[in-house]
Amino acid sequence: MYYFEEHASPGVELGSYNLILMLPLKDGNDEITDIQLYPKNKVEGEDPEKELVDEDGNPLPQPSGGYNFEIGQQIHYRASFMIPNQIGDIENGVPRYSQLDFHDEVDTEGVKFEGLDRIAINGTDIPQATFLANATYTPLNTTAPWANYAGFNLSMNLTGAAGVATANYLSQYAGQTIEFFYTVSFTENTPVDRDINNEFTVTMDHDGDEEIKVNPPIDPIKTGGKKFLKVEAGSKDPLGGAEFVVIRRVGGTDYYLTAGADTMTWTAVGPNEDFATATKYTSEADGTFEVTGLQYGDYFLRETKAPGGFQKLPNDVAFTVAEGTYEGATPQEIENTTKGGTLPSTGGMGIIAFIVIGLGLMGYAIIRYRRVQFEV
Numbered sequence: 001m002y003y004f005e006e007h008a009s010p011g012v013e014l015g016s017y018n019l020i021l022m023l024p025l026k027d028g029n030d031e032i033t034d035i036q037l038y039p040k041n042k043v044e045g046e047d048p049e050k051e052l053v054d055e056d057g058n059p060l061p062q063p064s065g066g067y068n069f070e071i072g073q074q075i076h077y078r079a080s081f082m083i084p085n086q087i088g089d090i091e092n093g094v095p096r097y098s099q100l101d102f103h104d105e106v107d108t109e110g111v112k113f114e115g116l117d118r119i120a121i122n123g124t125d126i127p128q129a130t131f132l133a134n135a136t137y138t139p140l141n142t143t144a145p146w147a148n149y150a151g152f153n154l155s156m157n158l159t160g161a162a163g164v165a166t167a168n169y170l171s172q173y174a175g176q177t178i179e180f181f182y183t184v185s186f187t188e189n190t191p192v193d194r195d196i197n198n199e200f201t202v203t204m205d206h207d208g209d210e211e212i213k214v215n216p217p218i219d220p221i222k223t224g225g226k227k228f229l230k231v232e233a234g235s236k237d238p239l240g241g242a243e244f245v246v247i248r249r250v251g252g253t254d255y256y257l258t259a260g261a262d263t264m265t266w267t268a269v270g271p272n273e274d275f276a277t278a279t280k281y282t283s284e285a286d287g288t289f290e291v292t293g294l295q296y297g298d299y300f301l302r303e304t305k306a307p308g309g310f311q312k313l314p315n316d317v318a319f320t321v322a323e324g325t326y327e328g329a330t331p332q333e334i335e336n337t338t339k340g341g342t343l344p345s346t347g348g349m350g351i352i353a354f355i356v357i358g359l360g361l362m363g364y365a366i367i368r369y370r371r372v373q374f375e376v
Contacts, residue, residue, distance in 0.1 A: 046082040048215040050200045053078045057181055065323050067221045071186045071293035072263035074114065075221060079104060079200040080179045086206070088171020095158050095167035099205035102180065105140065105151035106198040110189035112262055113141050113150035120179040134166045144261060150184045151198065186223050187262040192292045193327035195220035225292035225326035226319050230283035230307070233335040238287025242336065243305035245278040246291055247316060264293065275304055283307070288331060294321045301334070310336040
């Protein structure tokens with residue numbers, strides 16, 4: 001019996017076991033003289049990693065309230081993994097690694113996969129077409145109604161006729177970090193106020209031993225919304241038929257919203273704007289309506305059409321979209337006044353004042369009339 005003591009190399013974490021071998025080894029009656037041992041050590045940094053980045057690939061700072069986006073906004077990710085050192089080994093004309101698969105997928109329907117933007121090795125972009133020529137690449141959930149899970153499958157062609165060529169191609173990247181930069185976006189079918197998570201999974205098979213590695217959890221992404229209730233001032237009766245546009249104010253300029261199936265467009269409000277291309281949000285018969293797919297922040301509703309028999313609101317209605325302002329939230333009330341108007345009231349004194357003034361004017365008119373008649 002022989003005990004092998006192993007010393008760690010830089011960047012390698014030793015296993016928590018001893019390597020023991022009993023000699024001689026025989027194949028039937030024949031002694032085996034050529035023995036290859038492969039201690040299953042762990043390379044530091046070999047676990048998958050994932051993070052949200054900007055369009056240039058720089059880590060995205062976490063905003064207050066978590067990562068949140070509006071419909072159509074580009075959401076960029078970077079997923080990375082250290083390619084195994086023995087990826088290019090060939091034994092008896094067969095690659096040692098028979099599988100190296102990369103898979104990414106969100107856990108919620110209604111998210112669109114925009115595409116794999118670029119691939120880098122140790123921070124330097126490589127020709128994506130050449131890499132994908134040695135793999136089977138399948139983008140997931142790229143068309144409406146986005147009823148599945150966005151992401152991608154990418155399997156290196158390490159078996160069959162292409163196996164040796166693929167192993168030789170990958171050998172130049174052995175021990176280096178591969179990075180996938182890709183983009184998803186929200187659509188009109190993306191659930192509101194719900195955490196959306198995704199995982200980057202690497203599956204490998206070498207020497208008949210399958211390994212599955214998943215990135216540590218990262219913060220979820222989500223989109224927001226707001227619910228409203230249109231009512232009559234005073235009675236609180238629901239009002240249907242009111243039309244609104246959504247306004248966002250940036251640097252002193254108002255922009256109105258045009259919402260599509262998978263895009264949102266903000267257009268500067270022009271002089272005498274008729275909002276012909278703006279999306280109109282109309283209250284139902286029960287007074288309810290909602291705005292969804294917005295990034296967290298402050299917005300306004302501008303009434304473009306009042307319910308029949310009611311005055312159009314003279315001022316914008318401010319509202320805030322944040323975590324929890326949609327799912328399970330109490331709708332924000334918006335009141336309208338009838339065209340006939342109502343007398344102002346501040347604890348009842350406003351009405352009394354108007355009545356006193358009215359009676360005084362009527363009394364003055366009567367006295368004036370009688371005086372004129374008497375003089376005649």
